[in-house]
Amino acid sequence: MPTIPYGRQSVDEADLAAVSAVLTSDFLTQGPHVEHFEAALVEACGATHAVAVNSATSALHVAYLALGLGPGKRLWSTPNTFVSTTNAALLCGASVDFVDIDPQTYNLDPQALAHKLETARRRGEPGPDVVATVDFAGQPCDVASIRKLADAYGFRVVEDASHAIGASWRGEPIGCGQHADITVFSFHPVKIITTGEGGAAMTNDSVLAESMRLLRTHGVTRQVDRLEGATHGAWYYEQVALGLNYRMTDIQAALGVSQIKRLESFIARRRTIAARYDVELTDLPLKTPWQSEDSVSAYHLYPVTLDLQRLKGGRKAFFDLLRARGIGVQVHYIPVHTHPYYKRLGFQVEDYPCSERYYESCISLPIFPALTDQEQSRVIRTVQEVSFDLGVD
Incomplete structure (x- = not known):
């Protein structure tokens, strides 16, 4: 596929x-x-x-x-x-x-x-x-x-x-x-x-x-x-x-x-996809993105954070298995201050712990207007299967 x-x-x-x-x-x-x-x-x-x-x-x-x-x-x-x-x-x-x-x-x-x-x-x-x-x-x-x-x-x-x-x-x-x-x-x-x-x-x-x-x-x-x-x-x-x-x-x-001219329809489709993820990814070893009541997201990304204590092999194993099964997940972002160039400016790992904790467990799932219902079903099914395969007994 x-x-x-x-x-x-x-x-x-x-x-x-x-x-x-x-x-x-x-x-x-x-x-x-x-x-x-x-x-x-x-x-x-x-x-x-x-x-x-x-x-x-x-x-x-x-x-x-x-x-x-x-x-x-x-x-x-x-x-x-x-x-x-x-x-x-x-x-x-x-x-x-x-x-x-x-x-x-x-x-x-x-x-x-x-x-x-x-x-x-x-x-x-x-x-x-x-x-x-x-x-x-x-x-x-x-x-x-x-x-x-x-x-x-x-x-x-x-x-x-x-x-x-x-x-x-x-x-x-x-x-x-x-x-x-x-x-x-x-x-x-x-x-x-x-x-x-x-x-x-x-x-x-x-x-x-x-x-x-x-x-x-x-x-x-x-x-x-x-x-x-x-x-x-x-x-x-x-x-x-x-x-x-x-x-x-x-x-x-x-x-x-x-x-x-299609901005509103693009956003509407992204929100529909996100809403389905919110429902169908419950009870898995991950957390779906929280949304503020003050805002309405454009859902450029759908980042989930993994419960690493419930997954064997950590984020890398989860990421690699999804990629191997045709789900093109990504990670957003490596904290800026941890890059070599910024370390040379004096920044260090552990300077910004919330950003670093988020990075250690985050994965972005597919979300774009042309994602079909069938493709999203495949994403959801594969995330569920990988969660089961890597789940800690």
């Missing part, structure tokens, strides 16, 4: 037609579809501005730069994320630190953040200039509580919502900018919607939006009101900042415009 992956894009005939139309048009790179996609993101999320770029990592980088991260500045984030969340801050020249996760949500723990902030203040140590939250697996972080801390301690908030377009917090869509200064989305193929590779930064701050637009295109502008000298003519442009080529192509944007 073919392997069922943990995630996969859903591309239909409308998507193919949208991309094909661009390929025969006058614009392949920065054309009208980029603006169309940005407008669709604004409509879907309720923010004032969307800045589309070529990856979520690029979106994080321009967001951090726009907020002034650089040498001598500090970013705090969660260890339970992909390395890009903090790597982008290091690329700005800033330093990074971490706050442990809530053991229920697997997101950055606001209480742990409050304690760390107060400890730093009491010791006369500098706090963060930016805190980057992560909406892990699609469940929104408690950014409302973090916003209150931001107002009290004077830092900015970036919400890394790479997993969470289509999710909501207390009835407000993620990306609306109610609590975060900037929210970042990812459109990688395994995410909720895809542009192949791609990302976007959402904000309600026009100054931040303009800064990110400038940074995504080499720091070059043709806008007369931003030129520092007199224009030489219609061809004239100036580099007024140090930017990069982070532009999204019109090919990618056309796919995004088509995909976002």
Whole structure:
């Protein structure tokens, strides 16, 4: 039988037609579809501005730069994320630190953040200039509580919502900018919607939006009101900042415009799959993901944690058996601070015990809109069989 992956894009005939139309048009790179996609993101999320770029990592980088991260500045984030969340801050020249996760949500723990902030203040140590939250697996972080801390301690908030377009917090869509200064989305193929590779930064701050637009295109502008000298003519442009080529192509944007029309149906299918897992994986040596009453998850991932005392061979044996039987499970994430590069920065194993305990027992099961009921039955049946095979008598 073919392997069922943990995630996969859903591309239909409308998507193919949208991309094909661009390929025969006058614009392949920065054309009208980029603006169309940005407008669709604004409509879907309720923010004032969307800045589309070529990856979520690029979106994080321009967001951090726009907020002034650089040498001598500090970013705090969660260890339970992909390395890009903090790597982008290091690329700005800033330093990074971490706050442990809530053991229920697997997101950055606001209480742990409050304690760390107060400890730093009491010791006369500098706090963060930016805190980057992560909406892990699609469940929104408690950014409302973090916003209150931001107002009290004077830092900015970036919400890394790479997993969470289509999710909501207390009835407000993620990306609306109610609590975060900037929210970042990812459109990688395994995410909720895809542009192949791609990302976007959402904000309600026009100054931040303009800064990110400038940074995504080499720091070059043709806008007369931003030129520092007199224009030489219609061809004239100036580099007024140090930017990069982070532009999204019109090919990618056309796919995004088509995909976002199905955002609600994609999320609905993911929630249906998750609800079935919740019911049919009970009474096994594992724990299904807890969900906050304040949020509605986008269910980018369906991470379970194993009861290792009830399983012979531990997580690796469980993982290997599922993979051998065609269930393409994955692990999200190796805590960032335990990677060799971050150890060389001074971080150590056991620095953030909740994140490390979660990592030691987590496995992500397949969840994506095109997962059929029959395929999900196969996943459930195989998880049950492997649990029985490895169960401690």
